[in-house]
Amino acid sequence: MPAVSYDVQQRDILKIAVLGAAGGIGQSLSLLLKSNASFLLPRDSSRHISLALYDVNKDAIVGTAADLSHIDTPITTTPHYPNDGNGGIARCLQDADMVIIPAGVPRKPGMSRDDLIGVNAKIIKSLGNDIAEYCDLSKVHVLVISNPVNSLVPLMVSTLANSPHSANTNIEARVYGITHLDLVRASTFVQQLNSFKSNNAPDIPVIGGHSGDTIIPVFSVLNHRASNSGYANLLDNGVRQKLVHRVQYGGDEIVQAKNGNGSATLSMAYAGFKIAAQFIDLLVGNIRTIENICMYVPLTNRYNTEIAPGSDELRSKYINGTLYFSIPLSIGINGIERVHYEIMEHLDSYERETLLPICLETLKGNIDKGLSLV
Numbered sequence: 001m002p003a004v005s006y007d008v009q010q011r012d013i014l015k016i017a018v019l020g021a022a023g024g025i026g027q028s029l030s031l032l033l034k035s036n037a038s039f040l041l042p043r044d045s046s047r048h049i050s051l052a053l054y055d056v057n058k059d060a061i062v063g064t065a066a067d068l069s070h071i072d073t074p075i076t077t078t079p080h081y082p083n084d085g086n087g088g089i090a091r092c093l094q095d096a097d098m099v100i101i102p103a104g105v106p107r108k109p110g111m112s113r114d115d116l117i118g119v120n121a122k123i124i125k126s127l128g129n130d131i132a133e134y135c136d137l138s139k140v141h142v143l144v145i146s147n148p149v150n151s152l153v154p155l156m157v158s159t160l161a162n163s164p165h166s167a168n169t170n171i172e173a174r175v176y177g178i179t180h181l182d183l184v185r186a187s188t189f190v191q192q193l194n195s196f197k198s199n200n201a202p203d204i205p206v207i208g209g210h211s212g213d214t215i216i217p218v219f220s221v222l223n224h225r226a227s228n229s230g231y232a233n234l235l236d237n238g239v240r241q242k243l244v245h246r247v248q249y250g251g252d253e254i255v256q257a258k259n260g261n262g263s264a265t266l267s268m269a270y271a272g273f274k275i276a277a278q279f280i281d282l283l284v285g286n287i288r289t290i291e292n293i294c295m296y297v298p299l300t301n302r303y304n305t306e307i308a309p310g311s312d313e314l315r316s317k318y319i320n321g322t323l324y325f326s327i328p329l330s331i332g333i334n335g336i337e338r339v340h341y342e343i344m345e346h347l348d349s350y351e352r353e354t355l356l357p358i359c360l361e362t363l364k365g366n367i368d369k370g371l372s373l374v
């Protein structure tokens with residue numbers, strides 16, 4: 001059966017490409033985008049949102065796009081797959097403002113995220129080459145969900161930056177690893193411990209990387225906010241260590257519960273949509289910058305604006321030698337504008353002296369692994 005295409009010929013389109021859109025995360029994330037994204041458009045906006053859904057699984061992607069297309073929001077959904085007779089991935093990526101990538105294999109019980117690298121690195125490298133070829137690297141924002149994020153983001157950044165199309169594009173400032181599920185888990189687990197007594201979900205920054213002991217949930221922020229947040233007394237030694245461990249290895253709970261049928265998909269789609277929604281707000285002009293969003297990014301270049309005073313010192317004092325790190329960022333239309341290194345000053349001694357050194361050591365190996373595959 002030929003691919004069904006519902007492309008609209010409209011000039012002002014905000015185009016979101018989802019690569020791996022027929023998978024567990026891809027389908028749920030596409031559902032959230034299709035059902036909610038148009039509500040983020042300004043009331044008087046003439047823009048139209050288009051969802052370009054790509055997957056190597058032809059039947060699944062054609063079915064997913066057709067199914068979503070019956071939802072009554074003004075967003076077009078188009079299926080794309082290799083040799084679809086309609087341009088395949090080239091057509092999917094053409095003019096995309098944002099590319100979200102949940103393509104790749106998920107974990108099975110007993111596997112770590114690093115065990116996925118053999119298969120997923122090939123996928124990410126190939127998709128990176130396609131993005132370099134078919135996207136406008138001077139504007140596209142690339143959001144990587146596939147694991148292991150710690151290694152695949154360096155691989156994606158290098159693939160894009162080494163492409164002949166990257167000259168003067170500053171693409172490194174617009175490639176982000178999505179670690180937001182760790183923040184969602186940190187917030188959830190604290191509320192569970194508190195029996196959901198407060199109606200305010202606490203924001204817990206999570207820095208470092210996105211696997212095991214590279215994940216550093218900064219629960220010490222609760223100390224500063226405890227007096228008025230209702231989350232006091234959660235940072236006693238034993239309680240805090242259990243909380244940290246649960247955030248670091250929370251993904252395993254889902255892998256075990258699914259018993260061989262994959263890893264987190266629904267909660268990841270929720271986390272991915274929360275990030276995507278902020279990018280939509282940015283791209284349609286609702287906000288000038290996304291503020292304080294934790295994502296895993298390269299720290300090597302100076303991005304687009306002046307470096308904040310003291311940043312070099314903070315970076316070399318706390319995270320020297322790390323080329324990639326998840327840390328609060330300010331992001332504008334051209335990508336990362338500011339890395340909020342000042343969070344490092346606010347870590348307490350447990351975070352700084354116990355969690356950070358372990359994180360940095362593991363992260364270095366993960367990054368080297370990703371770069372070795374370029």
Ligand code: NAI
Nearest residue numbers: 020022023024025055056057103104105106145146147268
């Ligand atoms: P899934 O197996 O359900 O879906 C993956 C999809 O990718 C499949 O539809 C497959 O056909 C497609 N695919 C494979 N190769 C492709 C290619 N070359 N181009 C396009 N599509 C391709 O897996 P699931 O559960 O959706 O997980 C996807 C990835 O996300 C995994 O690597 C998983 O480890 C990762 N993940 C990341 C999280 C994070 O916090 N960043 C959280 C949970 C999972």
